[in-house]
Amino acid sequence: MPRTFHPGVIKALPLVLPTVALGGAFGVVATPLMGPVAPIVMSCLVFAGSAQFAAFGVLTAGGGVMAATIAGALTNLRFLITGFAIAPSLKGGRIQRAVEGQTVVDPSFALAGRGDGAFDRGVLLWSTLVQYVSWVVGTLAGVILAGANPDPEAYGLDVIMPAFFTALLVAELRIHRGLGALVAALAAACAAVSALVLAPGAPVAVASLACLVGLSRRTGP
Amino acid sequence: MQGIDLWVLIAMLTLATVVIKGAGPFLLGDRDIPARLRPAEVLLPTALMTALITVALIRVGADGAIRIDSAQCVGVLAATMALLLRAPLVLSLALAVVATATVRALI
Numbered sequence: 001m002p003r004t005f006h007p008g009v010i011k012a013l014p015l016v017l018p019t020v021a022l023g024g025a026f027g028v029v030a031t032p033l034m035g036p037v038a039p040i041v042m043s044c045l046v047f048a049g050s051a052q053f054a055a056f057g058v059l060t061a062g063g064g065v066m067a068a069t070i071a072g073a074l075t076n077l078r079f080l081i082t083g084f085a086i087a088p089s090l091k092g093g094r095i096q097r098a099v100e101g102q103t104v105v106d107p108s109f110a111l112a113g114r115g116d117g118a119f120d121r122g123v124l125l126w127s128t129l130v131q132y133v134s135w136v137v138g139t140l141a142g143v144i145l146a147g148a149n150p151d152p153e154a155y156g157l158d159v160i161m162p163a164f165f166t167a168l169l170v171a172e173l174r175i176h177r178g179l180g181a182l183v184a185a186l187a188a189a190c191a192a193v194s195a196l197v198l199a200p201g202a203p204v205a206v207a208s209l210a211c212l213v214g215l216s217r218r219t220g221p
Numbered sequence: 222m223q224g225i226d227l228w229v230l231i232a233m234l235t236l237a238t239v240v241i242k243g244a245g246p247f248l249l250g251d252r253d254i255p256a257r258l259r260p261a262e263v264l265l266p267t268a269l270m271t272a273l274i275t276v277a278l279i280r281v282g283a284d285g286a287i288r289i290d291s292a293q294c295v296g297v298l299a300a301t302m303a304l305l306l307r308a309p310l311v312l313s314l315a316l317a318v319v320a321t322a323t324v325r326a327l328i
Binding site: 014034035038041042045046047048051052055059064065068069072073076077078079080081082083084085086087088090093094095097098099100101102104106109110113115116117153154155156157158159160161162163164165166167168169170172173176179180183184186187188190191192195196200203204207208209210211212213214215217 | 235241242250266272273274304319
């Protein structure tokens, strides 16, 4: 690859700053409770921001290890669904595909989507690599800055993530139009209502199922 | 929380994540997902992105009530308008940040 970056790297660049900021936020809040090493190890191994925050939230609320694990796992439950969706676009046997499947994170899943149900494996792997480095470096910075107590929210940096997801959503809606708008409205309603009754994280998995509306559409032979 | 419990949590959450992410690719292998599920699959990113945006914009308080992060809503709205007008991605994100920070400074 001579002197050019993979499209997956380029596509993931707008997320470097917010991911570093989010990883930093995790490092800052986690360090007083977990010490300096554990948050970094957790970010390296678990590599799932919302799940880490969910598990940490249970710990700060006085919950035990089991409850914290369940909260984190529930938050990651959406990856069970995305795993089945992306599987045919991966390479190799079952084991290699299961390993490659570990690279799915929310932005890379959407960035790799081609709009027709197929996914670009290169974009998935490269954009996740950018996410991974940003997440771990951010956590490290957060652990270092934990004493200084910086506040990324004051600068509005926390909006970049939902705004980026909005950009991906707008691109999807340009493809799927009416049915896409219906699915989006249903998913938003499901997420908001289930947020009232379900543990944090679970609403995203439930709302993802709004895509099943697509089954009502008549398909070709 | 210190000591062994913390490392048990990290180990269990790592294992759970590996199993959750690996299940689909492991079970499907080199088979395709059933053709009749494909119309749902193409709409999965739409549903997932909407769900993630929604939960980012709301907070469920300790009292069980939903609170809306109005500053972030203004930011996302600014980005949405810019995107619909075909503004570049980075400009749209910058507008969202400025709008959100401005609302937070004013409130």
